[in-house]
Each structure stands twice: as C-alpha cells, then as structure tokens.
Amino acid sequence: MNAEFFEALDLIETEKGIPKAYMLEKVEAALVSAYKRDKDGNSNVRVDIDPDKKTVRLFQQLEVVESVENPITQISLEDARAINKRMKLGAVCEIEVKTKNLRRLAALTAKQVIVQGIREAERGVIYDRFIEKENELMTGVVLRQERGSYYLDLGNTEGILPAKEVIPGEHYEPNMRIKVYVLEVKNTVKGSQIIVSRSHPGLIKRLFELEVPEISQNSVVIKSIAREAGKRSKIAVYAEDKNIDAVGACVGSRGSRINRVVEELHGERIDVIPWSDEPAEFIANALR
Secondary structure: OOHHHHHHHHHHHHHHOOOHHHHHHHHHHHHHHHHHHHOOOOOOEEEEEEOOOOEEEEEEEEEEEOOOOOOOOEEEHHHHHHHOOOOOOOOEEEEEEOHHHOOHHHHHHHHHHHHHHHHHHHHHHHHHHHHOOOOOEEEEEEEEEEOOEEEEEOOOOEEEEOHHHOOOOOOOOOOOEEEEEEEEEEEEOOEEEEEEEOOOHHHHHHHHHHHOHHHHOOOOEEEEEEEEOOOEEEEEEEOOOOOOOHHHHHHOHHHHHHHHHHHHOOOOEEEEEEOOOOHHHHHHHHHO
C-alpha cells in the first residue's frame, strides 16, 4: 500500500470516472473482510487510510481485560500498559496489523472485494452517463452480430441493436458506423444494458432535428410520425409563424436536407406533410 497504489486509484478515477473516495471505501471493506477471514470471523479491526500521506494502516482493536479468554479480541491489562501506560480495564487497545501478514486466502478475498467494487462503480457510471441519452440519437460502430442482434461500440461501452429493432433488409458489417436511437437504458445484475433501435419512429425525428435548424430552434415542430421501417415514413410538421414554410424547411433546397435523412436510412421514402388541427384537412394532406 504505497504511493503507486494511490496513483492507480487516481488513474481509475481519470479513466473510468470512478471516484477515488468510493474506491477507498471498497479498499477499507476489503481489508476488514480479509482480516475477518484470517481471524475466523472476528472483525474487531479499524482501517486508517490517509490519501495525503499515501498510507493504509490496519489496527486490531482489543478489549483490555484482567484475564484473557480470547486472544483475538482481548488483551491483558499488563500487556496493554506495555503499549500505553494510560490503559484501563474495559478500554480498547489498538495494535497495528501488518497487511503483508494476512494469509494468501484472506488477501484473495480483499482482491475480490476491490474488483467487485470497481465493477459495481463502472456499472453505475455507465448507467448515469447513458440514462440521460435515452430517446436521443447516437452514432455507433458495429462490432459483431449474434443471433440476429448487433453489438455496437457506443464509446467505452456496448449497445445492443436487437433483431426486432433492425430495419428490414438492412445488414451491417463490422466497423460500419450507423446512427441509432437510444431506446432504453437498463441497470441489470450483469451491468448496464443500452438498447438501441434503427426502426423506431424516434430515429426519424432525431435525424430531422440534426439536419433542420428550424426544428432544433423550435421554429418548426414535428407533430407526429408514422413509420413502416425500411419502406415509408410520413412526418407531419407545423410552424406557428405563417412566414415559415414548415415542409420546405424540412425538405431543404432541392431536397438537400431530406435526402441526407433518406441516405442515412438507406433509401426509405419519407413524406413531409403540413399538420392541421382540422381532421379532414390533415387527412387530405396525408393522402395527397
């Protein structure tokens, strides 16, 4: 437990986003667990961690008694006063335990606690980072395909594109970059699970927000979307300002904006129609 150990914790905090204080708590728990394993279940121990001095110390706490019945938890008054002359019966005497003296099995227990702590913290960091991206657009790199589902690199973690969320007819090769819609972020026993989609109507909405400044600025609003993934989609748009052509803004000059969305969806046809709160007019626009 020297300077290199604390430097490693600093590195974990920088690279994985796991707070140093959290890991020190796990180190403390690991040492207590190791001691408990070494002393047949007794946990009369105190851990002192000083990040400034870069020291980790373990102290066995013994009750000062007149006659020792259990040497693991008790110490005689005479022996206690040899350590500290002020010791009295019933007081607690602390003796430093050298961590290197713990048995190999106990040390293995400590290691498992620390590793488990890192895994739990990683899951928490990933969940916290991605829960905010739910219903948002992300770019992923295809890693592999398993049983019809695709696994994507979303940046330090994997996302799953289930077979039912793939656009019919599409096939993705490893290292291909694709835009996906974050459908759900789940915190499971095995870790955080990020479910993404290519067939969800939300993907259309986010792609248009990316390509059409008027939508991201709320000058044009997407009122509704109907989609048959891989074949055809219809989006209804509306602008409060009558001087803004909502449909024209989405289509772009010579179809430049809508064409980029169509290209990302590999040729899926997209109709942009003006929204109306009058059902008859709206249905006419949709069927035009």
